Amino acid sequence: MNPVNYLYLAALLFTIGAAGVVIRRNAIVLFMCVELMLNACNLAFVTFSRLHGNLDGQIIAFFTMVVAAAEVVVGLAIIVTIFRSRHSASVDDASLMKL
Amino acid sequence: MIHAATVHSLWTTAAAAPDKIPSPDIEYGQLLPTLIVLGAAIVGVLIEAFLPRRQRYVAQLFVSVVALAAAFAAVIGLAASDYGTSKAHVAAMGAIAVDGPALFLQGTILLVALVAVFTFAERRLDPVVHGNRVDSFAAQAAAVPGGEAEKAAVKAGFTTTEVFPLVLFAVGGMLVFPSANDLLTLFVALEVFSLPLYILCALARRHRAMSQEAAVKYFLLGAFSSAFLLFGIALLYGYAGTVAYSGIADVVDGQVRNVTPALAGTMGNDALLLIGGAMVLMGLLFKIGAVPFHMWTPDVYQGAPTPVTGFMAAATKVAAFGALLRLLYVVLPGLRWDWRPVMWGVAIVTMLGGAIVAVTQTDVKRLLAYSSIAHAGFILAGVIATTPDGISSVLFYLAAYSFVTLGAFAVVTLVRDAGGEATHLSKWAGLGRRSPLVAAVFAVFLLAFAGIPLTSGFAGKFAVFKAAADGGAGALVVIGVISSAVAAFFYIRVIVLMFFSEPRTDGPSVAVPSPLTSSAIAIGVAVTLVLGVAPQYFLDLASQAGVFVR
Numbered sequence: 001m002n003p004v005n006y007l008y009l010a011a012l013l014f015t016i017g018a019a020g021v022v023i024r025r026n027a028i029v030l031f032m033c034v035e036l037m038l039n040a041c042n043l044a045f046v047t048f049s050r051l052h053g054n055l056d057g058q059i060i061a062f063f064t065m066v067v068a069a070a071e072v073v074v075g076l077a078i079i080v081t082i083f084r085s086r087h088s089a090s091v092d093d094a095s096l097m098k099l
Numbered sequence: 100m101i102h103a104a105t106v107h108s109l110w111t112t113a114a115a116a117p118d119k120i121p122s123p124d125i126e127y128g129q130l131l132p133t134l135i136v137l138g139a140a141i142v143g144v145l146i147e148a149f150l151p152r153r154q155r156y157v158a159q160l161f162v163s164v165v166a167l168a169a170a171f172a173a174v175i176g177l178a179a180s181d182y183g184t185s186k187a188h189v190a191a192m193g194a195i196a197v198d199g200p201a202l203f204l205q206g207t208i209l210l211v212a213l214v215a216v217f218t219f220a221e222r223r224l225d226p227v228v229h230g231n232r233v234d235s236f237a238a239q240a241a242a243v244p245g246g247e248a249e250k251a252a253v254k255a256g257f258t259t260t261e262v263f264p265l266v267l268f269a270v271g272g273m274l275v276f277p278s279a280n281d282l283l284t285l286f287v288a289l290e291v292f293s294l295p296l297y298i299l300c301a302l303a304r305r306h307r308a309m310s311q312e313a314a315v316k317y318f319l320l321g322a323f324s325s326a327f328l329l330f331g332i333a334l335l336y337g338y339a340g341t342v343a344y345s346g347i348a349d350v351v352d353g354q355v356r357n358v359t360p361a362l363a364g365t366m367g368n369d370a371l372l373l374i375g376g377a378m379v380l381m382g383l384l385f386k387i388g389a390v391p392f393h394m395w396t397p398d399v400y401q402g403a404p405t406p407v408t409g410f411m412a413a414a415t416k417v418a419a420f421g422a423l424l425r426l427l428y429v430v431l432p433g434l435r436w437d438w439r440p441v442m443w444g445v446a447i448v449t450m451l452g453g454a455i456v457a458v459t460q461t462d463v464k465r466l467l468a469y470s471s472i473a474h475a476g477f478i479l480a481g482v483i484a485t486t487p488d489g490i491s492s493v494l495f496y497l498a499a500y501s502f503v504t505l506g507a508f509a510v511v512t513l514v515r516d517a518g519g520e521a522t523h524l525s526k527w528a529g530l531g532r533r534s535p536l537v538a539a540v541f542a543v544f545l546l547a548f549a550g551i552p553l554t555s556g557f558a559g560k561f562a563v564f565k566a567a568a569d570g571g572a573g574a575l576v577v578i579g580v581i582s583s584a585v586a587a588f589f590y591i592r593v594i595v596l597m598f599f600s601e602p603r604t605d606g607p608s609v610a611v612p613s614p615l616t617s618s619a620i621a622i623g624v625a626v627t628l629v630l631g632v633a634p635q636y637f638l639d640l641a642s643q644a645g646v647f648v649r
Contacts, residue, residue: 078315097401
């Protein structure tokens, strides 16, 4: 199978994730969409690594996973705190500072 | 020994000799500033774990200040032994550049962080609670605002001394960010400095709901933008087959002759280069707060604890502009005919947008946020110059601007009423009659923002606009001057409000700070005036530092 197809899949996943961030309202779902975007990046890295025949892309994929895990720790902590003080994870309710 | 028959596909090959992997050769001495700061951050975490609560504050403050000062001394040491000029090179197996711009920006970030730590440690502004002096940070960040747990934490005198290691981690990432010499290091550094900042935003003692909201917004948008940055990196990797800056630049310049057949499909594919470059730029412009990607700036600046806002506004901007400069001047100079028009557009909407929206603001923190957007536009004008003067003027502007910003936000922490900081502009009316000194200091900072001569703002603006004009961006300079005039209007309006209107009877009072905040403000004023009255030495320093290593 032509590896370039995986690039199209990566671009598709990235677009789904980006569209999800723009459309959805729940902070957790938004966050999952961001994670989907990061995974799409990983797929692209691994595919390019295969195309180029060097290992840089695969190594970068590991780094991305570690960074994504760190981001989950911080992100979930922040989202859980705001959920506990408001009983809602909707990003539309967070509008104290609107003009 | 490789038999052709046994190698039956691309992913299977005969076992290679095991001694192929060279052991990495790291120049620890040249990475000392970063290592000191990150090491101190880890010590800070250990202090949180093992020291009794009462002793943590003093220990954390001591470790942070000593580490930042030592790291600054290390930067000076490196610069003194010519790593900024003749010995500039790429260290740590191609991951980190040690050159003039990197050292200049690292020095600036460390000084800014040192002054910011003073404002973080301030404990005299809030009234004493249950016999304990408190700072700007929540007693217990995990407790629900207004709940029983929070009341108990406040009564027990808990404080969030974790802010000090968090700042140090952020500073560590910021030191790497402008000196990153491959895209992977760039991405990791971005996350290392962003994640602590997201947490710091959520830690305000007053207005905790607003603070948490700011953190959620900053986090979600920050993660969104860093995903774009990462996909851009993936595409650039696909384009060049490497993430090293010099390797990508070689492919962009067409200097790679021996393209292997496996790469022919992707290497040198301009679509990958253009889309990838644009997405990486998006990620960096988000951190800078340039206009299409600026929506987070006012909310986050307003909601975050004011010392954090000051630190973030000053240091993040320095680090992100450093990374942007290196990307545009080292990786993509061969593409400048493509990125310059785009950056022209971004700079114009950033300058005008920031200045015009700022006119309508009624909250002093939001006003400063929009002013920081306008300033990002002015700095972008210097970036667009694509001349050595462009680099040095941006370096100078960043150093000048960051201290003005820190000082201005430090003054904001002083003006208080019963609900904490009084940030609404109407409450600042007549401040000049009640506390002439504080109002005068704030007026100095506002005049520096406006770019009035004899302040650092004028010297910086003059340098970037001159570089932009020499670099063939004359029209940009005209727009820059127009938006400076618009911006001057609202800075002067605040000064008029402070000095020429009657004080309100229910107006805020000015808290008397400890020597920590006083010295932070004094340093801000001193740098503003010195860089304004005698900028030549620092301009020379910036122009000596203004050459990137590749």
